[in-house]
Amino acid sequence: MEEAHEPAWWQTKVVYQIYPRSFADSNADGIGDLQGIRSRLGHLQWLGIEVLWLSPVFRSPMADFGYDVSDYCDIDPVFGTLADMDALIADCHSRGMRLMLDWVPNHTSDQHPWFVESRSSRDNARADWYVWRDEPANNWLASFPQGESAWEHDDVRDQWYLRCFLREQPDLNWDNRDVEAAMHDTLRFWLDRGVDGFRMDVIHLIGKHLDEDDPERAVARGVGHVPFNDVPETHDRIRRIRAVLDSYPGQRACVGEVYLLDEAKMAAYYGDGDELNLSFNFGFLWAAWDATTLRGKITSTLDHLRPRGAWPTWVLSNHDVPRHRQRYGGSEDVARMAAVMLLTLPGTPFVYQGEDLGLIDAVVPPERVVDPGGRDGCRAPIPWNDDPGHGWPHAPWLPFVADAGVSNVGTLDQQPDSILHLYRELLHLRRDHAALQSGQFTMIERTDDVIAYTRTPTDPADTRAYTIALNLGEGAAVVAELAGGRVLTSTIAGDLTAPADEIVPPHAAVVVLHA
Ligand code: NOJ
Numbered sequence: 001m002e003e004a005h006e007p008a009w010w011q012t013k014v015v016y017q018i019y020p021r022s023f024a025d026s027n028a029d030g031i032g033d034l035q036g037i038r039s040r041l042g043h044l045q046w047l048g049i050e051v052l053w054l055s056p057v058f059r060s061p062m063a064d065f066g067y068d069v070s071d072y073c074d075i076d077p078v079f080g081t082l083a084d085m086d087a088l089i090a091d092c093h094s095r096g097m098r099l100m101l102d103w104v105p106n107h108t109s110d111q112h113p114w115f116v117e118s119r120s121s122r123d124n125a126r127a128d129w130y131v132w133r134d135e136p137a138n139n140w141l142a143s144f145p146q147g148e149s150a151w152e153h154d155d156v157r158d159q160w161y162l163r164c165f166l167r168e169q170p171d172l173n174w175d176n177r178d179v180e181a182a183m184h185d186t187l188r189f190w191l192d193r194g195v196d197g198f199r200m201d202v203i204h205l206i207g208k209h210l211d212e213d214d215p216e217r218a219v220a221r222g223v224g225h226v227p228f229n230d231v232p233e234t235h236d237r238i239r240r241i242r243a244v245l246d247s248y249p250g251q252r253a254c255v256g257e258v259y260l261l262d263e264a265k266m267a268a269y270y271g272d273g274d275e276l277n278l279s280f281n282f283g284f285l286w287a288a289w290d291a292t293t294l295r296g297k298i299t300s301t302l303d304h305l306r307p308r309g310a311w312p313t314w315v316l317s318n319h320d321v322p323r324h325r326q327r328y329g330g331s332e333d334v335a336r337m338a339a340v341m342l343l344t345l346p347g348t349p350f351v352y353q354g355e356d357l358g359l360i361d362a363v364v365p366p367e368r369v370v371d372p373g374g375r376d377g378c379r380a381p382i383p384w385n386d387d388p389g390h391g392w393p394h395a396p397w398l399p400f401v402a403d404a405g406v407s408n409v410g411t412l413d414q415q416p417d418s419i420l421h422l423y424r425e426l427l428h429l430r431r432d433h434a435a436l437q438s439g440q441f442t443m444i445e446r447t448d449d450v451i452a453y454t455r456t457p458t459d460p461a462d463t464r465a466y467t468i469a470l471n472l473g474e475g476a477a478v479v480a481e482l483a484g485g486r487v488l489t490s491t492i493a494g495d496l497t498a499p500a501d502e503i504v505p506p507h508a509a510v511v512v513l514h515a
Contacts, residue, residue, distance in 0.1 A: 009051070009098055010197065010253040010277055010348060011311050012437040014427060016049040017352045019319045020057050020079055021065060021397060022381045028393035032381070034080035034088050043409065045095055047356060047420075048427030052092065053100040053199045053255075055319055057085070061111050063168035064144070065371065065379075066102075067201060068109035072186035089194045098196040100255070105183055105241075106205045107169040114182075115170050122157050129179050130170045131162035137210040140164070141219050144372040164205060166372055174206045174237055184244050197245070197253035203276070204258045204269065207234030220261075230265050238275040253277040255313065255348075261286060263297075263304045270310035278313050278348055285315055289328035289338075291449045291472045298345065298451075299443055312347030317355050323378050326360040333507040336422055336491040337470045340509035343426040344455065344468045346441035351423070354382055357412060358419040362401045370397070385410035425489045429511065433488075434458075435466055444481055449473025450504065452481065465514045471504040478502050485512035 024036030034057065044052070056066035057079040066076070075085050092099045108115055118126045136151035137160075144166045151160040152167045162171040172179050187198065209231050238256070245252040255278035258269045262283065269279045287297045305312050316324035316338055325335040335358045342349045361377030369376050376398055383404035384391025390404050401407060412420035430436045435457040444452040444467075452469040466488075469479040485500040490510040500512040 007438045008251050008253065008277075010251070010255070012434075013050040013098070013348070014048075014343065014430065015051045015053050015100070015255070015348060015350045016044060016047075017053050017055070017318060017350060019055045019353060019379055021055075022379050023353060024382065024384070025392050025394065025396065029078070030392070030394040030396045031078050032396075033078065034075065034084040038084075038088050038091050041091055041095060041097070045097070047424050048431060049351075050096065050431075051098040051100065051196070053350075054102060056102045056104060056201075058104075061109055061168065063109065063166050063372070067104055068107070068111075068166065068169050069104050070109040070111040070113075072103075072183075073189045086193060093194065100197045100199055100253075101190055101195050102201060103187065103190075103198040104201040105172070105174075106202045107163065107165060107171045110168045110170055114172075118170075119154050119156055119161070122159070128176050129173055131173050131208075131210070132157065132159045133162075133210075134159055136160050137162075139213045139217055141214070141217055142166070143219055146219050162208075162210075164202075171205075171208075174208075175233075180237065180240070184241070187241070187244050191245070191248045191252055195252075196250070197255070197277075200241075200254050200256045200276075202259060203238065203256035204234055204260060205229055206237050207231045230260055230268075235268070235271060235275060238269065239271060242271075242275055242277075255280065255350075258282075263300050267304035267308060267310060270305070270308055273309060278311060280315055280350075281313050282315075285317075285321065285324075289334060289472065291451050291470075292447075294341075295443065295446070295451055298453075302346070302441065312345070313350060314342050314345045314347055315350040315352075316342055317352040317378065318350070319352070319379050320373070320375055321378060323352075323355065323359055323361050325355070325358060326377075330360060331507070332358050332419060333491065336419055337472070337507065337509040339419070339423055339426055340468065340489075340491060340511060341451065341470055343423075343430055344436055344453075344466075344511060346439070346455065352378075354380075356420055356423040357383070357407045357409065359401050359407055362399050364399060368399060383408035422489070422491065426511075429489055433466070433513075435462075435464065439466070444469075444479075448477060450477045450479060452479050454481065463515075467500075467512045467514065468509070469504050469512075470509040471506055474506050476506060477504050479504055482510065482512050485514040487511070488513050 021032050023032040024040050025032050026035035058069045059071035059074045059076045060066045060068050114126050114129050117124050118130045140150035142148045142150040150164050152163050256276040258266050258279045260266050269276050284297045287293045328334045362380035364376040380398050380401050381396040386405050412418035435455045439455040439457050442454045449472045455466040467481045471477045482500040483502045487500050488511045492508045
């Protein structure tokens with residue numbers, strides 16, 4: 001008989017994305033920092049979070065708020081010091097938590113010493129570390145500002161360099177094996193310090209065929225030339241990145257930002273178990289809040305991943321897109337149902353800071369917009385309490401959400417039926433019931449406004465089964481499979497020990513156990 005493998009931590013645990021600037025400020029400069037994160041680990045543990053991913057905290061001129069790195073092996077002073085990071089890693093590990101950093105391999109800052117040298121002449125030692133051409137090699141568009149060419153002229157070299165994002169973010173030349181080796185070294189720097197893994201920024205862009213024009217000259221959802229930038233060399237490079245991670249003990253892992261909305265293409269980035277451990281699945285994120293659409297996305301994701309033995313991810317919000325509560329129309333009922341779905345689907349869920357407070361985006365007046373991509377609203381600071389400063393010792397860099405007086409950690413913690421407590425319930429439920437982490441998944445076939453599925457233990461001797469049902473419709477729905485079970489958690493206020501009812505009210509979701 002084949003030996004059953006225990007699933008890895010990156011398969012069973014929920015990842016919580018921290019956007020450090022907006023999380024917690026320890027030194028009263030209005031910008032969140034590493035000591036601030038350390039001071040809130042107790043809260044995250046109370047919530048049931050076991051893995052953190054921090055958006056970039058490396059040295060950066062902050063043209064793209066950290067996604068423009070000028071030193072991959074140091075912490076930006078605004079966030080703290082290397083010693084602070086070492087302390088954060090140690091704190092996480094002593095609490096049994098894992099820590100993932102955000103690695104930005106496609107481009108650096110134009111202030112990175114590599115680019116400063118590269119642009120200084122046509123024949124310096126790093127002349128070929130970026131993508132230089134005498135003429136723009138193709139018609140590609142940059143993501144920011146939208147509509148600009150991805151080719152930027154440089155007066156000193158009198159040549160053009162590629163920048164798929166801001167002009168301050170020149171693309172590295174991954175065709176050059178010295179670049180690849182140097183970037184591997186930046187991974188080793190952090191792996192040696194004990195980080196558990198990385199989120200890898202636009203990883204599908206590290207291979208490029210410059211001779212191919214973009215047929216649609218597309219800037220899709222803020223990422224230029226998404227539809228076609230998907231070439232074989234990228235997969236070789238990802239395999240070599242994976243080999244670096246696998247050369248370390250302790251299950252180091254990576255989740256790639258593969259911004260290809262096609263599930264078949266996205267799935268290819270798992271390789272034969274030798275590329276990304278996990279890949280974001282943005283087709284699901286961008287699907288409308290509609291039962292047929294979501295059922296279809298879930299099924300097609302699994303149809304593409306299962307044959308490869310690849311492990312899905314589920315993400316609804318992050319620092320780049322309007323928050324899902326907002327995208328889905330704003331109601332708290334919907335935010336609660338989405339939480340039930342996110343945390344019970346088969347795969348690794350990613351929770352973005354503040355979705356556990358049911359936040360929608362902040363309204364950022366034009367004079368306070370600071371992001372070149374206009375993504376400020378979803379990056380609003382976390383309100384920690386109902387004081388006027390919401391737990392921030394200095395006015396933060398962005399405005400709070402409009403209802404921060406109510407949607408804040410302190411207030412919601414006092415309300416046992418708040419959305420914060422629902423997230424906590426669901427996170428604990430997942431932790432305590434292995435079938436919700438790694439059990440089988442079966443979609444219950446329906447054609448109405450209900451999304452319903454079962455999760456069952458992998459161990460055939462375990463006869464427990466879980467049924468999850470979400471009613472997205474306007475009327476009550478009958479879900480026969482719920483009968484005979486016991487409600488474990490629900491978005492319907494009331495007695496959670498009650499026997500399950502087959503009737504799911506509109507805009508409600510339940511998790512039921514059949515034991
Ligand atoms: C994706 C990141 O999530 C986004 O914030 C950033 O602007 C681009 N990649 C460029 O690094």
